[in-house]
Amino acid sequence: MTPDFERLLDASPNPYVLLDRDLSIVWANKEYLKVTMRDLEEISGKNLFEAFPSEGESYRQLRASLDRVRETGEIDEIAHIRYDIPDQHGSFDTHFWSATHTPIVDENGKVDLILQHTVDITEVEQLRRMREAMGVLKRAQAVEERYADANKELTQLRALLEQAPGFVAVLGTREHRFVMANAAYRKLVGGRDLIGKTVGEALPEIIAQGFVDTLDRVFATGEPYFGDREEVMMQTSPDGELEQMFLEFIFQPIFNESGAVQGIFIQGHDATEEVQAEDHQRLLVNELNHRVKNTLAVVQGLAQQSFRSVECDSSLEVFGARLAALASAHNLLTERHWETADLGSVVRRTLDATIADDDPRVSISGPKLAIMPQPAVALAMVVHELATNAIKYGSLSTEEGRISIEWDAAVTHDGTKVSFLWKERNGPKVEKPVTRGFGSRLIQRGFGVGQGSAQLEYSSDGFECRIEAVL
Known part of the structure; x- marks a missing residue:
């Protein structure tokens, strides 16, 4: 059974009027004809604005809504519009409406008809205006109360700022x-x-x-x-x-x-006290670093005096270079107030004291990574040993040799896991030493304890040092 929609809408207590694309009236139900006091034969075929003339804001508001429906093919609503209706005596009755315009499209999706559903809200509007007229005094009192509240809030704000x-x-x-x-x-x-x-x-x-x-x-x-x-x-x-x-x-x-x-x-x-405290701390740290350098110089002098009569110039030179690497790490940490140091800065400073970090045979890559003083000093000593060995026996002993230094970090449950790789290529043939020297022991002891490991690999492609530590 197919519903008779015309009969259904005709029985509705809500006003409906159907317009074609040119806004001519096609049909209207009984309730619409009742509220507009018109006959269907009188308005059928007429343009909506011809059947119900209007001008000014009411016309612009209604016309704009209908135009939007035709252009967009979407429902448009007018919550409140004044649209006066001619009465039987030729004058106009004031009416206020709420309207909904629903597009009806053809098989090609083009708007063919527009169904207007209107609700007469004149009585509601009259009651609202009456209520407004009766509430002028109340509104004035409310405004006065709001002003008093705002003044109170302003006073409170001033008090808060005063005590800030x-x-x-x-x-x-x-x-x-x-x-x-x-x-x-x-x-x-x-x-x-x-x-x-x-x-x-x-x-x-x-x-x-x-x-x-x-x-x-x-x-x-x-x-x-x-x-x-x-x-x-x-x-x-x-x-x-x-x-x-x-x-x-x-x-x-x-x-x-x-x-x-x-x-x-x-x-x-x-911030005066903060700046003065930091200046004082910087002075103390610089003094500490100065004393550490003096101590290292004394140690170096004692070594030279103690072994002056022994044929060990090369050993003394190595010992002095290690002290210089240690001093360089201390300088970097002093600049950072002995808080943390950037891993990349530690590597570059140490290389600069040995082979120059801008040597084209050396490539360095890795993210910014802050490490604590103890592992920073250990890393500086390890990089110094690796660089020294590369110059003497490894890839930096030839022009064709190359070294790549890479590191990365990942956050784990235990902390930040750091992976450091020193890789040498195109150098002399690599052979695993028969005995472990001081450098090998320093590398493995520096990072091979606790939550860390240090592996030295002597492969046919070249020497590699892999260090992993949780910092």
């Missing part, structure tokens, strides 16, 4: 006048009177230091400025001398609704 541990200030206008400054900022500048004054008037000592120029640039460009522990000479008491300070801060532009800069927000903290 970092310094905060707000500058308004192009002249950079202080609008607000919290307790930390006032303490920073020696309790001077700020509000209403320009930065140059309140803090004249910073003009020559270029900070007013920086504020001008932030205001003109709308780009923030970040101060990274910048040195500032500031008068922190009314009659005091200028004191050296180091400040971390930002000059953040404040934009109005049109996108123009209307002020600058200043926020930061005093």
Whole structure:
């Protein structure tokens, strides 16, 4: 059984009208004819805007919705539209509608018909307007309450900024006048009177230091400025001398609704104690490194004095080179405050002291990787031994020889697993030594204990050293 959709829609309590692609009325159900007070014969075949004339915003709103349906083939809705209906006396009754326009396409997918479903919301609109008229006083009271709440929130925000541990200030206008400054900022500048004054008037000592120029640039460009522990000479008491300070801060532009800069927000903290502590630590570390170097020099001198009468010049030379490699590792760690060192930097520094890390016969590749001081020193000694042996017996003893140094890292449950490979090619024929020398023992003991392994391979292709360690 095929439903009779015309009869079905005719029985619906909702108004429906069917339009063709040219917006001419094809059919309307009884409810539509009832709410519009028209007969089907009277409006059938007429253009919708001819049958129900309209102008202004109502016309534009309805026409735009129907055009969108024709162009896109998608349903379009109008939540609220005023569309007056002619009455029997030739005048117009005010009506408000909610409309849904549904496209009906042909076999080619082209919009053929449009079904308009309208709901008369005039009574709802009248009730809404009546409620609005009756609620003017309530709205006024609500606005007053919201203003009071906003004022309370503003007061709370000012209190929070006032108590903030970092310094905060707000500058308004192009002249950079202080609008607000919290307790930390006032303490920073020696309790001077700020509000209403320009930065140059309140803090004249910073003009020559270029900070007013920086504020001008932030205001003109709308780009923030970040101060990274910048040195500032500031008068922190009314009659005091200028004191050296180091400040971390930002000059953040404040934009109005049109996108123009209307002020600058200043926020930061005093990093003077941090900088002084780091300088002191750096001094101690440098002193420690100086003493280590002196100790190494004493050890080298004792060795030379102790074995002066013995024919061991070559051994002393090797011993001195090992001390130099150790000193180079200490220098690198000193630069890093004995915290961590980059694995690549350790390798390049050690090679530079032996064969120069820019030697075309040597290729180095691997990611940035921070390692702790102990494995950094061990790695430096290992690379020194490998480079020394390569110069004497391995690939670097010939012009054709080549060395590739590679490393990689992966995160495991135990930590960061590092794989290091020293590979020699095109050198002299490789033979496994009968006995283990100091260099071999140093390599295997340096990384062959705990969560690590060191393997020396003497293959026909060339010598290889593989080191794996969990750091």
